[in-house]
Amino acid sequence: MSRRIAVLASGRGSNLRALHAFLSRAGAAAPGEIALVASDKPEAGALGFAREHAIPCAVVSGRADAGAEMSALLREHGVDYLVLAGYLRLVPAAVIAAFHGRVLNVHPALLPAFGGRGMYGDRVHRAVLDAGARVTGVTAHFVDEVYDRGAVIAQWPVPVYPDDTVSSLAARVLRVEHVLYPRAVAAVVAGRVRLDAAGRVEGTIAPPSPRAAFTLDDSSDADLAANIDRALDV
């Protein structure tokens, strides 16, 4: 049975688009469908995308104490999984508790490095550059009550070059987000990767070889997707 996914997004929604495209390409084999897009920002590009594609959408308050409001919305739309895609608010604790192992997020760095409260968007890449890190990456993870703390589902490395700016680095990382995150979401929604009661991830996703990062710029999107597909073969 196709699972119902709600996407929460505060911004432009490029990860929402990537997930939508991935599930559409999978057709009948897709483990789930996007049944709702919700945002705390009425002007979010993600909501515009939802309207264009006739996906039900809603504006939520974004307040951490508005658990009853969000729970009611998710119930109304029969939501099974909550996928955060650039959602800048904490998901209310009541919702996290009710959706144990069914709330996911993508972060544009290798957690636990460069994460936590206030670390989002360009601030993450600025911090990576300021730290002089040579490798950053993408993390798909389960969400708990603390920003960027939940168990890791999948990670992929991305090189940092000496002449990188925030925008060149953000673009290189975003390209990987768009490939890795839909696959991590699909693995969880299909039940191939699970969070157990103790908070451990079952269904190991093989880590990519370090070389994968440094061949990234030479690889086509199809090669990148094939590499990530191989690593996610759980």
Ligand code: GRF
């Ligand atoms: C992405 O970089 C994601 O990792 C982070 O927020 C950004 C959202 O971008 N959580 P978009 O709205 O999906 O384009």
